[in-house]
Each structure stands twice: as structure tokens, then as C-alpha cells.
């Protein structure tokens with residue numbers, strides 16, 4: 001029989017992901033929940049008649065579904081949705097006497113919360129995987145997300161990949177045990193946060209010393225300083241077309257999302273007693289940038305503009 005699929009958290013990312021799952025997932029019935037009832041009703045209306053039911057609590061979703069995907073803002077929301085004593089997913093599994101359900105959390109959250117929640121789900125006789133994504137809202141809409149998945153074993157990973165994740169993503173990687181999806185995600189984003197600041201300082205210095213920005217970027221991109229932040233997403237206006245720097249840093253990946261991901265990396269480093277000197281400085285810089293009103297909603301490469309604003313004129 002076809003599985004019943006649930007989805008909790010229908011925001012910027014969750015809504016288009018759920019739409020793709022409904023369109024391509026092959027299930028004959030879906031149950032969704034969001035604290036904002038109108039977005040859940042909107043999803044139901046946008047799908048085929050009777051295909052999507054709106055639940056009143058996460059526990060109702062768990063009672064009805066074999067597989068549930070969650071896409072929530074941060075750790076505390078994930079804890080609440082999974083572990084709330086009466087309205088949580090785990091409470092719903094218990095109430096329905098359901099075992100062997102697959103719960104997939106695609107939120108970007110701290111490793112500790114991910115592992116805690118997985119343990120509680122396991123005690124209830126079901127399985128939770130962490131599967132954070134990269135690719136942004138465009139990747140969510142196009143169904144081309146990258147999923148970084150932590151799974152207790154390869155078989156569960158393959159089941160979730162084939163039945164669920166392929167309908168929302170393209171590059172789907174088993175990163176190891178539960179929590180390792182989050183590890184892969186925050187490590188990549190820490191590298192990115194640092195390299196974008198490095199690219200910005202470098203371009204800003206060269207331009208202020210009189211170099212043509214395009215010429216300087218060309219030299220770097222054929223030399224040892226080359227990286228994604230210089231050759232694909234250069235933060236200096238006038239170097240590349242079709243990047244946020246070419247349109248006053250609108251669109252893209254927000255400075256506050258980068259600050260959030262760096263805070264997760266820095267706390268994980270603290271917990272594992274790992275030294276992340278540059279990661280910690282990058283975190284402070286993105287905290288400062290994103291706390292300023294004019295930068296809050298800008299792409300994270302706006303750190304170039306922020307540096308330039310803060311350089312002596």
C-alpha cells in the first residue's frame with residue numbers, strides 16, 4: 001500500500017518542498033501542519049482535491065502517517081514539534097501505537113538537539129534521520145536541493161532517499177550516523193562564511209590600492225587564492241553578472257542566516273573542544289552586519305559593502 005506522508009513547517013523552504021513531494025511522491029494522501037493555519041490551507045488548496053489534509057497538531061500528523069518530514073526554523077521549534085508531551089510527533093506515535101515510522105528533519109539545527117530528538121523517537125520504536133539541505137528557496141522550488149543525511153544505517157537511508165528525498169532534491173548524500181547531516185552542513189557553511197570575508201577583504205584592499213576589480217579577480221581566479229567566493233559568487237560589484245553583488249546584494253542567502261549557521265558551528269566547536277578562531281571571528285562579523293537594518297535582509301556577500309563602508313574614505 002502507498003504510504004501516507006506528513007509535512008510539518010511550510011515556510012520559505014517547506015512550502016515548495018511539500019508541493020514537490022505532493023506532485024511527485026506518489027502518495028495518495030498527505031497530512032500537513034504549520035502553526036500558521038493559512039499556509040497549510042493554501043497548500044491543501046494548491047494540491048488536488050482531497051489529497052492534502054490539514055492537521056491541528058503535529059501529533060495528529062504522526063498518528064496518520066508512515067513518513068513525516070519537518071522543516072522548522074531552529075532547534076527549539078524542532079524540540080517542541082517532536083517532544084511536546086501532548087501535541088508532539090512522538091506523543092502521536094505512542095497514541096496511535098505506531099512503530100517503524102520514518103521521521104525526517106530537514107531543518108538546520110544544532111547537532112545536540114538532533115541527537116536528543118532521534119533518541120526519543122528511537123525509544124518510541126520509530127526512526128528519525130537528520131537531512132538538512134543546501135540550495136536555498138530556488139533549489140527547493142526546482143526540486144534540486146542537496147540533502148546531507150544522518151541515518152542509523154544504509155538501508156534506512158536508501159529507503160528515505162528513494163521514497164521521499166529524490167522528489168525534492170538531486171544530490172543526496174549519506175553522511176554517517178544521526179547528527180552528521182548537520183555536521184556536514186555547518187562545516188561547509190563555516191568555510192563559506194570565512195572565505196566570503198577573505199574574498200571581501202582582499203577585493204576591497206586591491207581596489208583601494210588602485211587595481212581594477214575585474215583584473216584583480218581574474219588574477220586571483222587563475223592563482224592560488226581562487227575559491228567559490230571569488231570565482232562564482234564574487235562580492236565586489238562589477239566583477240560578475242547575475243550574482244547578488246550585481247544587484248545591490250538582493251536575493252541569495254541572507255546575512256542573518258549565515259550568522260545563525262556560524263553560531264551553530266561555533267557552539268559545536270565549543271562542545272567538541274575544537275579550535276575555530278576564524279569561524280568565531282566570522283560569526284561576530286556576520287552578527288554585526290546582520291544587526292544593522294540596511295544589511296539584515298541582504299545577501300551575505302554584502303559583507304564586502306560593509307567592509308568598504310567601514311574603511312576610511
Ligand code: NAD
Nearest residue numbers: 009010011012013014034035036072073077107108136137
Ligand atoms: P521559515 O521561517 O520561512 O519557515 C518556518 C515555518 O515553520 C513557518 O511556516 C512557521 O510558521 C513554521 N513553524 C514555526 N514553528 C512551528 C511549530 N512549532 N510547529 C509547526 N510549524 C512551525 O524558515 P525557512 O526559510 O523555511 O527555513 C527552515 C529551515 O531551513 C531553517 O532551519 C533554515 O536554516 C534552513 N534553510 C533555509 C534556507 C533558506 O534559504 N531559506 C536554506 C537552507 C536551509
